[in-house]
Amino acid sequence: MGNGPYFIVVEGLDGSGKTTQIEHLRDYFQARGEACYLTAEPTDLPTGKFIRRVLRGQEHVDPRTLAALFAADRVEHLFHATEGILTKLAAGYHVISSRYYFSSLAYQSEYVDPAWVANLNRLAKATLPADLTLFLDLDPAVSMQRITGRGEGSELYETLEKLRQVREDFHRAFAVYGQGERIVVVDAGDAEGRVAERIVAEIQKL
Ligand code: TMP
Numbered sequence: 001m002g003n004g005p006y007f008i009v010v011e012g013l014d015g016s017g018k019t020t021q022i023e024h025l026r027d028y029f030q031a032r033g034e035a036c037y038l039t040a041e042p043t044d045l046p047t048g049k050f051i052r053r054v055l056r057g058q059e060h061v062d063p064r065t066l067a068a069l070f071a072a073d074r075v076e077h078l079f080h081a082t083e084g085i086l087t088k089l090a091a092g093y094h095v096i097s098s099r100y101y102f103s104s105l106a107y108q109s110e111y112v113d114p115a116w117v118a119n120l121n122r123l124a125k126a127t128l129p130a131d132l133t134l135f136l137d138l139d140p141a142v143s144m145q146r147i148t149g150r151g152e153g154s155e156l157y158e159t160l161e162k163l164r165q166v167r168e169d170f171h172r173a174f175a176v177y178g179q180g181e182r183i184v185v186v187d188a189g190d191a192e193g194r195v196a197e198r199i200v201a202e203i204q205k206l
Contacts, residue, residue, distance in 0.1 A: 001204050004034070005089050007128060008203070009100040011170065012136030013163050015146035016188045017195065018098045021136060024196040028203070029094055037088040040098035045080060047073040063111035070104045071120035078127060085128065101125060102133060105173035106166050118177055129181050131206060134199055135174065136188035140164045 008025070010018045022038055029036040042048035042055075051069050053059045061069070077097075078085050088095050101121040108117045140163035174183050184202050188195055 001206050004131075004206070005092055005094045006131040006203075006206055007085060007089060008094065008096045009102070009130040009133045010096065010098055010136065011100070011102050011106075011133060012188060013138055013140060013143040013167055013170075015143040015150070016136040016138040017146075017192065018136055020192060021134075021188075021195060021199060022096050022098055024192075025096055025199060025203070028196075028200055034094060035092060036094040036096060038096050038098075039077070039083075039085065039088075041077060041100060041103065042070070042073050043077050043083075045073065045076045045083065047076055063108070064116075067104065067108040067112045067117050068120060070108065071117075071124070074101060074104070074121065074124050078124060097130075100130060100133070102135075102170060102173050102178070105177055106169040109169050109173070110162070110165055114173075114176075125177070131182065132202060133174075133178075133181060133183045134202065135170060135183065135185045136195070137167070137185050138188040140167055142189060 010022055010025075012018050026036055026038055042051040047069060050059065051066070051073060054061055054066055054069070076084075081087060085095050085097065101124050104117055104121055105114065140160055143163050144160045174185075186195060186198050186202075190198070
């Protein structure tokens with residue numbers, strides 16, 4: 001492993017274990033005495049909060065507006081003066097984000113022209129592609145079971161048919177827009193500890 005700090009993105013379907021694995025990764029860095037900053041999209045910044053309201057059905061916007069909102073939230077996420085990813089990296093933290101632009105390419109492409117979504121996200125890709133994107137790949141049926149088990153009520157994307165589509169769209173997005181990036185698909189159906197080991201092995205290659 002080089003010196004970093006690294007920007008690591010964890011992508012995956014809802015229920016694929018992103019939060020748990022990100023916590024394992026934080027523990028790994030902490031055990032090495034390396035500071036890391038955990039973050040997520042949609043963010044807790046104003047645009048991200050508005051997006052959550054849309055996802056919960058409390059606000060209604062055109063799907064194209066939602067795609068633009070995710071891209072706007074990402075700009076805030078990158079450039080925010082105190083909470084931004086660039087600020088945290090400059091301060092020496094490894095930054096681990098649950099989701100980044102591949103989520104937009106996968107989820108928004110279902111409703112919105114994928115090329116336009118890619119265009120909206122060009123700034124983020126040009127400014128800061130992740131050093132490593134981990135895709136926690138999970139059978140959509142298992143993802144659905146986990147979501148239902150959580151009992152959190154369903155958000156916009158949480159039906160089996162949609163999850164299947166999104167999984168396909170993730171794989172397509174990596175193939176089409178991931179050139180030159182380090183993207184690793186991890187089998188998230190494995191035991192939690194195995195998945196964590198697999199992820200650490202990928203970090204050690206950086
Ligand atoms: P979360 O469950 O990881 O908090 O994400 C909330 C939802 O937002 C999830 O269903 C995926 C969706 N999403 C998009 O549709 N596009 C995006 O760009 C991002 C970051 C998330």
